[in-house]
Amino acid sequence: MNQFCPTSSLEKTSSTDVAHCVYIAGTGRNGSTLLGMLLSSDPSVFFAGELTHIWKRGFQQNQLCSCGQPFLCCEFWRAVVKDCFGDDCDAKVAEAARIGEGISSFRNLPRLKVGAAFRADSVDRYCRTYSELLKSIARVSGCQTIVDSSKYPTDMGALIQGGVPLQVIHLIRDCRAVVYSWRTSKRRPEIHWKDEDMPRYGPVQTAIAWRAFNSLIENLCLSSSETYRVLRYEDLITDPTKHHEQLLQWIGVADPVRKPEIASKDHSVSGNPCRFKSGPLKVTGDDRWRKNLSRWERSIINVVCGAMQQRYGYGD
Numbered sequence: 007m008n009q010f011c012p013t014s015s016l017e018k019t020s021s022t023d024v025a026h027c028v029y030i031a032g033t034g035r036n037g038s039t040l041l042g043m044l045l046s047s048d049p050s051v052f053f054a055g056e057l058t059h060i061w062k063r064g065f066q067q068n069q070l071c072s073c074g075q076p077f078l079c080c081e082f083w084r085a086v087v088k089d090c091f092g093d094d095c096d097a098k099v100a101e102a103a104r105i106g107e108g109i110s111s112f113r114n115l116p117r118l119k120v121g122a123a124f125r126a127d128s129v130d131r132y133c134r135t136y137s138e139l140l141k142s143i144a145r146v147s148g149c150q151t152i153v154d155s156s157k158y159p160t161d162m163g164a165l166i167q168g169g170v171p172l173q174v175i176h177l178i179r180d181c182r183a184v185v186y187s188w189r190t191s192k193r194r195p196e197i198h199w200k201d202e203d204m205p206r207y208g209p210v211q212t213a214i215a216w217r218a219f220n221s222l223i224e225n226l227c228l229s230s231s232e233t234y235r236v237l238r239y240e241d242l243i244t245d246p247t248k249h250h251e252q253l254l255q256w257i258g259v260a261d262p263v264r265k266p267e268i269a270s271k272d273h274s275v276s277g278n279p280c281r282f283k284s285g286p287l288k289v290t291g292d293d294r295w296r297k298n299l300s301r302w303e304r305s306i307i308n309v310v311c312g313a314m315q316q317r318y319g320y321g322d
């Protein structure tokens with residue numbers, strides 16, 4: 007850990023050894039950060055951000071936590087790391103980073119699509135560390151439910167293979183909006199040592215990824231209907247209160263808060279820049295794509311994802 011940061015005064019608030027993981031699956035720019043923040047407005051739910059990136063963006067690059075502190079200086083994460091790894095975390099973190107990078111590789115998408123598995127010993131080691139991390143987050147936060155918005159079907163496939171119990175929310179967003187979002191420049195406030203924008207991708211790459219991700223998530227979750235739920239981003243933002251309540255009931259929250267409000271900052275490790283905003287979160291749609299998407303871009307999306315778009319109700 008970074009020696010320049012103060013010692014954490016946060017102690018674990020719960021002795022629970024149970025951590026229940028809600029995994030938000032889907033493509034980038036699908037609104038997963040917003041959904042995670044909404045769910046965490048219930049005091050029993052903790053939104054951890056994209057845990058797949060904790061090893062590199064958190065431990066190695068020391069990017070900003072959503073509380074505004076660099077990861078290694080954030081009191082919450084310092085307490086989690088101490089609880090999980092003790093004083094010597096370097097070897098375990100390096101191993102998780104190495105295995106995690108291999109798991110997340112998009113080269114695994116076609117292999118997983120045809121039912122291939124990851125190397126069992128690597129996945130077992132990764133899942134053991136991931137499970138211990140979840141338990142430590144639960145102990146320090148006092149929340150039994152942890153929301154991971156990593157989204158990658160590759161990671162989800164590894165966690166399923168490794169026996170990590172997940173409830174999966176498959177969050178789908180209109181491919182046209184996703185294509186527009188990925189070609190729009192956006193600053194990354196979590197890179198605090200220099201100015202940097204998020205990467206931008208063209209319509210072909212985004213449409214292919216949209217189809218591959220969504221179709222693989224469906225395949226991986228097909229046999230687990232009780233722990234798999236599909237939600238369209240557009241439906242979520244049209245009636246956030248209704249979906250918030252329904253999802254919390256599905257997750258198993260005994261007495262869910264009725265109104266989804268994000269009143270204070272949390273500690274998410276990676277995700278959309280909206281996680282840095284404090285105060286009540288305004289839930290609004292973004293349909294700039296309707297005016298700004300070119301005919302060529304619409305044609306690409308139609309060719310690559312037309313059938314899936316129709317099936318999800320994006321036919322207008």
Ligand SMILES: [Zn+2]
Pocket residue numbers: 071072073074075080081082083272273274
């Ligand atoms: Zn923090």
